[in-house]
Amino acid sequence: MYDAVEALEGRQFDVVYTGKGALCYLPDFAQWADVVHQLLKPGGSLYIVEFHPLLNAMGSVALPGDTDDLIIRNDYLEGRGAIAHDTTVTYTGDQIPGRQRSFEWMHSLGEVVTTLAATGFQITRLRESEVLQWPRFNGMHQTPKGWWRLPDEAPRIPLLYALLATKSD
Template structure:
């Protein structure tokens, strides 16, 4: 296993039980209410359309809240993640909710070797996934390999402009980190996570990469996908820039001032040709 996979996997294995127990992921709400959906999936309901009966795979599914939400919309879902601790929580949640979802442990770059190639009506990727991958072209290849002809990619992600901003600089929107993909990772050493918890991580070192929006789209083009929709949003489902954002009534955070200055997330859709 490469260094970045080893480091990132250890970090996410420690995050998983903390996230499952947090109010931020709201797992108990899924158990109590069979119609409950994650904020991320609910945000994109008008864009998702009718997915009932479709076979979908959620890449980098983490603890499975978005995967479960897509299942509740009628899709036949598979979730894939490289963290066994995350998948343990995902399977437990699906079991508690009576949902039939298959979860597979794998590095995303090997997804087309552990799942049926050309076997899916749609591939779904959610917020905060692509930044953990060093090469966007390899991801696009996997997406294309998993989709059947005419199958759809659906992705909601943090905007690469947001990832380039230093979240700790409250004196302004300071571009400090790479926008374009680089071979060298951005290395972090942090004992916290993005949910409220009193427990400090011991696997603190992680590697991340940014990918420009043009790089993502070009990679999809190279592997036979046609872009069908792209919408940039001025909101994101967590307080990405602490102290400078306000929460709306739908679980989305926006800049408190001058929202027009920075795109925070985007929704992209594409169709596999052939």
């Protein structure tokens, strides 16, 4: 990703979009923002739809006899480096042979907005949403539109966000 400007031979675009689950694989968010800025034409738009960083900080209570209440399990803020995950399933739920180690980096909403603004983007819209496309936590229920949300009695927390920014120079 960091070599995209060279790989695309300096071409510029009207829109750059990044979808759910992409930003956590970027160790250097500021470098990525600079690359995206170079890929956009003046007045071009960056559109991000991403899992809310609070989602990755939350986890179900996992001790015997505990409830399905959510608690903070991981950092919300950036700055401590990568979080290592050892697993036998992919992020899509497919089984893989043996254990696989992957790494993710936290990028708080504050880091995202501040870095984009410092890179030369004007943030025109930021929306947080309480729905996901799959049931991440126990007790989630499906909406009539096919999304998943926490039960009505649970606190309303953001699970996704959408951000629209324009290249201002």
